[in-house]
Amino acid sequence: MLKGSVGLIALSSLLLSGAAMAQEKIKVGVTATLEGTYTVLGEDGIRGHQTALNVLGKKVGDKELEFIIASTDATPDSAVRAVRKLIEQDKVQILLSPLSGDEGIAVKNFAKTHPELTFINAASGAQETTYVDPAPNFFRYNMDGAQWQVGLGKYAYETKGYRKIATVGEDYSFIYTQVFGLVLEFCGMGGQVTNRQWVPLGTKDFASVIAALPDDVDAIYLGLGGADAVNFLNQYQQAGGKAHLMGGSIMIDQTILSSKGNAKNALIGTLAASGQADTWEDPGWQKFVKDYQDAFPPNKRFPSPSLLATNYYGSTMALILGLRAVNGDLSDNQSKFKTALAKLEIDAPNGKIKLDSNRQAIGTNFVTEVVDDGKGALFSKVVKVIPNVNQTLGYDPAVFAKIGLPSRTVPECKKY
Amino acid sequence: MSVTHDARVSVRTATGVQRPGLRAWPGIDNPAAWIVAIILLIMPLIANGFFLIEIFATTLILGTIALSLMFLAGYGGMVSLMQLTIAGFAAYMVAVFGTSDNANISLGWPWWLAVPMALALATAFGTLGGALAVRTEGIYTIMITLAIGAAFYYFTNQNWAIFNGHTGINNVGTPRFWGINWRADIPFYYIVLGVAALCYFAVEYISRAPFGLALQGVRDNPRRMAALGFNVNAHRVAAYAFASFVAALAGVLQVWNYRQISPGSVSVGACIDILIIAIVGGITRPVGPYIGALIFVLLRTFALDFLVKIGLDGNRFRLLIGLGFLAIVFWSSDGVIGLWQRWRQRATPTRPIGRSGQRSGQGSGHG
Numbered sequence: 001m002l003k004g005s006v007g008l009i010a011l012s013s014l015l016l017s018g019a020a021m022a023q024e025k026i027k028v029g030v031t032a033t034l035e036g037t038y039t040v041l042g043e044d045g046i047r048g049h050q051t052a053l054n055v056l057g058k059k060v061g062d063k064e065l066e067f068i069i070a071s072t073d074a075t076p077d078s079a080v081r082a083v084r085k086l087i088e089q090d091k092v093q094i095l096l097s098p099l100s101g102d103e104g105i106a107v108k109n110f111a112k113t114h115p116e117l118t119f120i121n122a123a124s125g126a127q128e129t130t131y132v133d134p135a136p137n138f139f140r141y142n143m144d145g146a147q148w149q150v151g152l153g154k155y156a157y158e159t160k161g162y163r164k165i166a167t168v169g170e171d172y173s174f175i176y177t178q179v180f181g182l183v184l185e186f187c188g189m190g191g192q193v194t195n196r197q198w199v200p201l202g203t204k205d206f207a208s209v210i211a212a213l214p215d216d217v218d219a220i221y222l223g224l225g226g227a228d229a230v231n232f233l234n235q236y237q238q239a240g241g242k243a244h245l246m247g248g249s250i251m252i253d254q255t256i257l258s259s260k261g262n263a264k265n266a267l268i269g270t271l272a273a274s275g276q277a278d279t280w281e282d283p284g285w286q287k288f289v290k291d292y293q294d295a296f297p298p299n300k301r302f303p304s305p306s307l308l309a310t311n312y313y314g315s316t317m318a319l320i321l322g323l324r325a326v327n328g329d330l331s332d333n334q335s336k337f338k339t340a341l342a343k344l345e346i347d348a349p350n351g352k353i354k355l356d357s358n359r360q361a362i363g364t365n366f367v368t369e370v371v372d373d374g375k376g377a378l379f380s381k382v383v384k385v386i387p388n389v390n391q392t393l394g395y396d397p398a399v400f401a402k403i404g405l406p407s408r409t410v411p412e413c414k415k416y
Numbered sequence: 417m418s419v420t421h422d423a424r425v426s427v428r429t430a431t432g433v434q435r436p437g438l439r440a441w442p443g444i445d446n447p448a449a450w451i452v453a454i455i456l457l458i459m460p461l462i463a464n465g466f467f468l469i470e471i472f473a474t475t476l477i478l479g480t481i482a483l484s485l486m487f488l489a490g491y492g493g494m495v496s497l498m499q500l501t502i503a504g505f506a507a508y509m510v511a512v513f514g515t516s517d518n519a520n521i522s523l524g525w526p527w528w529l530a531v532p533m534a535l536a537l538a539t540a541f542g543t544l545g546g547a548l549a550v551r552t553e554g555i556y557t558i559m560i561t562l563a564i565g566a567a568f569y570y571f572t573n574q575n576w577a578i579f580n581g582h583t584g585i586n587n588v589g590t591p592r593f594w595g596i597n598w599r600a601d602i603p604f605y606y607i608v609l610g611v612a613a614l615c616y617f618a619v620e621y622i623s624r625a626p627f628g629l630a631l632q633g634v635r636d637n638p639r640r641m642a643a644l645g646f647n648v649n650a651h652r653v654a655a656y657a658f659a660s661f662v663a664a665l666a667g668v669l670q671v672w673n674y675r676q677i678s679p680g681s682v683s684v685g686a687c688i689d690i691l692i693i694a695i696v697g698g699i700t701r702p703v704g705p706y707i708g709a710l711i712f713v714l715l716r717t718f719a720l721d722f723l724v725k726i727g728l729d730g731n732r733f734r735l736l737i738g739l740g741f742l743a744i745v746f747w748s749s750d751g752v753i754g755l756w757q758r759w760r761q762r763a764t765p766t767r768p769i770g771r772s773g774q775r776s777g778q779g780s781g782h783g
Contacts, residue, residue: 034720035734071720071733075680076584085717088466102583106676109517109586113675133517171574172582200573201582407576 025066026328028319029086030122031097032312036073037202038100038226040255041308045099045123047301048309051292052316060320060328068092072099074201076106083107087114093330094337095119096315099308101126101145101174111135116333118341120319123311125249126173127180127406130360131391137334139341139359141318141348142311143275143389145177146184146406148249150393151367151386152273153185156246159383160271162218164192165246168209168232169223171198173406178223178248180406181393187413198408203228206235218244219271225250233263241266249274252370254302257378264378270370275311276350277366278304278379288313288349303377305349314348321346351387362390456609465601469673470717473605475709476612477673480666482693482705484659487619490699491628492655493635496549498561500690501568502542502660503667504682508572508579509534510671515589518580527591531668538664539657546656550649565687573679584678588671599672608669612706615662619702622658631655696744698751707752715740 030049033042046069058065068090070082079098086092095117098107104124111119112135121129121140125148130140156162165186169175175198183193195214199206209232213220220243224232229251245267250256252272257264276285292305292313305313318341325340345354351364364387368380392400395416404410455462459472485499514530516522525533549560572579579585590599598607622628631651633641638648671677680686689712697708719733748754 069720069724073680075582075683076586076676076678077674077680080674080676085466085470088464088470089717102678105583106586106678109676112587198574200570 025064026060026094026323026330027066027068027090027092028094028096029083029090029092030067030069031072031079031082031086031095031099031103032069032122033074033099033103034069034071035078036075037228038074041226041250041306042071042099044255044302044306045308045312047292047296048305048312049096049122049316051288051295051305051309052313052320054295055291056317056320060323063328065320065323067096072103074100074103076102079103080106080110083110087117093117093334094319096122096312096319099123101129101177102172104129104140105173108135108138111138118334118338120315120341122315123308124174125177127177127391128173130358132405134358134360136359137338139318139338139355141314141346141353141355141361143361143363143365144391145174145249146181146393147361147363147389147391148275148365149178149181149273150185150365150389151384152246152271153182153187153191154189155273155367155384156219156271157186157189157191160219160244162186162191162244162246164194164217165219165221166195166197166214166217167193167221167223168197168199168213169221169248170201170203170225170228171408172201175223175248176406176408176410179221180403180411182221182246182248183413184393184403184411184416187411188415190415191413193413196408199224199228201228204231206232207239210236210239210241213241213243215243219246220244221246221248222251223248225253226255229256230259230261230263233266234261237263237266245270247272247370249307252368252380253308254278254304254306255308257370257380258302265372267370267378268372271367272370272380273365273367274307274380275363275365276305276307277368277382277385279371279381280350280366280385281382282351284347285349304379310348310350314346314350314353317348318344318346318353351385356390358391360391362388365389459609460602460605468601468605471710471713473608473669473673475706475713476608477666477669478690478693478713479697479706479709480612480615480669481663482690482697482709483615483619483702484662484666485690485694486697486699486702486705487622487662488655488659489694490701490704491623491631491635492652494549494652494655495558495691496546496561496656496659497558497687497691498542498545498564498568499659499663500687501565501682502538502545502663503670504572504677505541505568506534506538506664506667507671507677507681508585509537510668511585511588511677512578516585517587518585521578521580521585522588527589534668535661535664538667539660542660542663543653543657546660547653550652550656562684562687565682566684569679569682569684569687572682579679582679584676584680586676588675588677590672590675599675604672608673611665611669615665616702616706619662623702627651627654692741694751696741696751698748698753700750701753704751704753711740711744711752 032045068086070086072078072082083097098104099122101124104126105128108129115137119138123142125145127144127146167179169179194217197209199209247270252270289304322337322341322344326336329336342355353361353363356362366382367384369383370378371381373379399416403416460468481499481503488494488496510530513523513525513533514527515524545564549557552560573582596603630646634648634651642648693708693712694705696711698704715737719736723733
C-alpha cells in the first residue's frame with residue numbers, strides 16, 4: 001500500500017519534470033491523417049513535408065526547427081484533440097495542420113481560442129474554412145476544393161461534349177466544395193447535373209450506390225478519396241461499370257492511381273482537375289518530383305508525389321520562408337511572423353501562390369486526363385493550365401456570396 | 417418516473433434482512449484511497465494544463481461514461497454499448513440548445529437551461545433504449561445497444577438539420593458566471609472532478625442501497641427475484657435510467673471540454689472504446705472504469721510518441737495500444753482491479769481474506 005502511494009507520487013513528479021522543460025528551439029506541430037480512411041493520404045503528406053525539410057533545411061537564423069507529428073483520422077474531433085495535445089503538451093508555437101476538410105473547419109475555429117499562435121493549413125480544402133468568419137491567425141497556402149475544380153466543367157462541356165453528368169461523393173465539406181466548383185462551371189456552360197449521391201466517409205459497401213447510378217448520363221463524377229475510392233473502383237469494376245468517369249482532386253491522385261490491383265485501370269482516360277498534374281513540364285515541378293523520389297526508396301513512396309505531398313510541401317515551404325523573412329522572431333505574439341506570412345508569395349512546385357485578404361491561396365489549377373505510361377503505372381497528364389484562380393472562382397464577390405455555402409444541394413444547377 | 421418508484425416500493429420488503437452487514441463505505445478505512453483523493457484534489461498544483469485537462473479531466477470524463485456501463489454490467493449484468501451514445505446525445509443537445517458558431521442550428525439558450533434540457537432528453541433517450549434492451553439478455557442486449565449506437569452515429573453523420581452532418585457543431589458555448597470562466601483549466605478540472613466524484617459515490621451508494629441489492633439479485637437470478645415479487649424489467653429499466661443520467665452528465669462535460677461535437681465522437685469505435693475501458697479497468701467495482709480510462713488515455717496520447725522515441729515506426733501505434741489491452745485482459749479477466757487484488761492477496765498470504773477478496777471472487781464470475 002505504502003509502495004503504491006510512493007509509486008504514485010514518483011509518477012506525478014515524473015510527469016511534472018517532463019512538462020517543465022525549457023524551450024530553446026522553434027517548435028512546430030504537424031498533424032496528418034495517419035489513421036482511418038485517409039491513412040495513405042496522411043502518410044504521403046508527411047513525405048511531402050519531409051521533402052521540403054530536405055530541400056530547405058531545418059534552420060532559421062540560429063534557431064533550429066523541431067517538428068512534432070500527431071495523428072488524426074479525418075474527423076474534426078480527432079483533429080482538435082491532436083492540435084490541443086501539440087499546443088498544451090508539446091508547447092508548439094506554430095501548427096501545420098490539418099489535412100482534411102472538416103478538420104480544417106474545426107481547427108480554424110479552435111485557432112481563434114489561441115490568437116497568439118500561428119496556424120498554417122497543411123492540406124485541408126473546405127471552402128468554409130477561410131471563406132466564412134476566417135481566423136486571423138489561420139493561413140492557407142493551398143487552394144480550396146472548388147478552386148481545384150476550375151476548368152473541369154468547361155473542358156468536359158466544350159472538348160468532351162458532355163451534357164449530362166451525375167455525381168457520387170463523400171458526404172462532407174471538402175467534397176461539397178469540390179462538387180460546388182464543378183457544378184457551378186458545368187451548369188454555367190449549360191450542362192446538367194441530374195443526380196448527386198452522397199456516401200458517408202469510410203463507406204465499404206458501394207453496391208447500392210453503384211446500382212443507383214443513372215445510365216442516361218454522359219459521365220459520372222467521382223468525389224471519393226483514399227480507401228473509399230479504391231473500394232468503389234473495385235466494386236464498380238466487378239459490377240461491370242463502363243461509364244465515362246470524371247474525378248475529383250483526391251480521386252485522380254497518386255494515392256489512388258498507384259493502388260494495388262487492376263481496379264484503377266477503370267480510371268484510364270478519366271478527366272479530372274486538381275492543384276497539380278503529375279506530368280507537368282514546369283522545371284520547378286520536375287525538380288520537386290525528383291526531390292521527392294530521391295528522398296524515399298521506391299517501395300516507400302508513390303511513383304510521383306500526390307496532391308497531399310504537394311500541399312504539405314507548399315505549407316512547410318511557406319512556414320520556413322515566413323520564419324526566414326523575420327529571422328525566426330516570434331516575439332509580440334508572433335505578430336511580425338503573421339504579417340510576413342500574409343505578404344508571402346511562394347514559388348510552390350505547383351505554381352506561384354499568394355494569399356488574399358482572408359489568407360486564402362490564389363494559385364494555379366490543372367485540368368488533367370489519366371494516362372497509362374506503358375509500364376502499368378498511371379499518371380495524370382496536363383491538358384489545361386489555369387493560372388490565378390481565386391476563392392470566388394472569378395465571380396464578383398457579391399454574386400458569389402449569393403450562391404450560398406457548398407452543401408449537398410448547393411449550388412443549384414443553373415447559371416449564376 | 418413511475419418505473420423508478422415501482423422499483424423502490426418493491427424493494428422495501430427485502431431490505432431489512434440484508435442491510436446491516438453492508439452499511440460501511442469501502443475505502444473509508446483505506447489510506448490509499450485517501451491519498452488518491454488528496455492527490456486528485458491538489459492536482460492543479462502538480463500538473464500543468466495539458467496533464468490536468470487532456471489526461472486527468474479526460475480520464476475522469478471517459479471514466480464516468482464507463483462507470484455508467486460498469487453500473488449496468490457489474491450490478492445489472494447488462495452490457496450496454498450505447499453509453500457513449502447517450503453521452504454524445506447529451507453533448508449534441510447542449511450544442512443544439514445552447515450557443516455555438518452554427519447559429520442556424522443552436523437555439524442560444526443560456527447554459528443553465530440548455531444543460532438540464534440536455535440531461536433530461538439524454539436520460540429519456542437512454543431509458544427508452546434501455547426499455548428496448550431489457551427484453552433481451554446477454555449477447556442480444558449487446559447487439560441491440562450496439563445497433564442503437566451505430567444508428568445514432570450514422571444519423572448524426574447524415575443529418576444536417578439538427579446535427580450538422582460530418583462537420584458537427586463547432587465553438588459550443590461554455591458557462592461563465594460569478595466572474596469565472598468555468599472552462600478555464602483549473603475551474604473546469606474541479607467541475608469534472610466534482611461530477612465524477614458525485615457519480616462515483618452515487619454508484620457506490622446505490623450498489624448497497626435496497627435498489628442496488630435488488631438489481632444484483634436480478635442479475636444473479638432473475639427468475640427467483642420475479643418469484644419473490646420483484647418487477648425484474650422495471651428494475652432493469654430503472655438501472656438504465658440512472659446509468660443514462662450518469663453518462664449524460666459526462667457527455668455535457670465532454671462537449672464543454674472540446675467545445676465541439678461531431679459524429680466521430682459517437683462513432684461505433686468510440687462506443688467500443690468505452691467497453692474496453694470498463695473491461696480493462698474491471699467491471700466489478702466503480703473505481704475500475706476510472707483506472708481503465710487512465711490507462712486508455714495514456715496509451716492513446718503517448719503510444720505514437722513512445723514508438724517514435726524508441727526508434728520504431730510511429731504508424732504502428734494502434735498495435736501498441738491493442739497489445740497493451742490484450743496483455744491486461746490476458747493476465748486478468750477482471751481487469752486491472754483483479755490484478756491489483758491478486759497482488760495484494762499474494763503480498764499478504766497469511767492474512768484472512770476479507771470482504772474485498774470475496775467481492776473479487778464473486779465478481780470474476782461475470783467479468
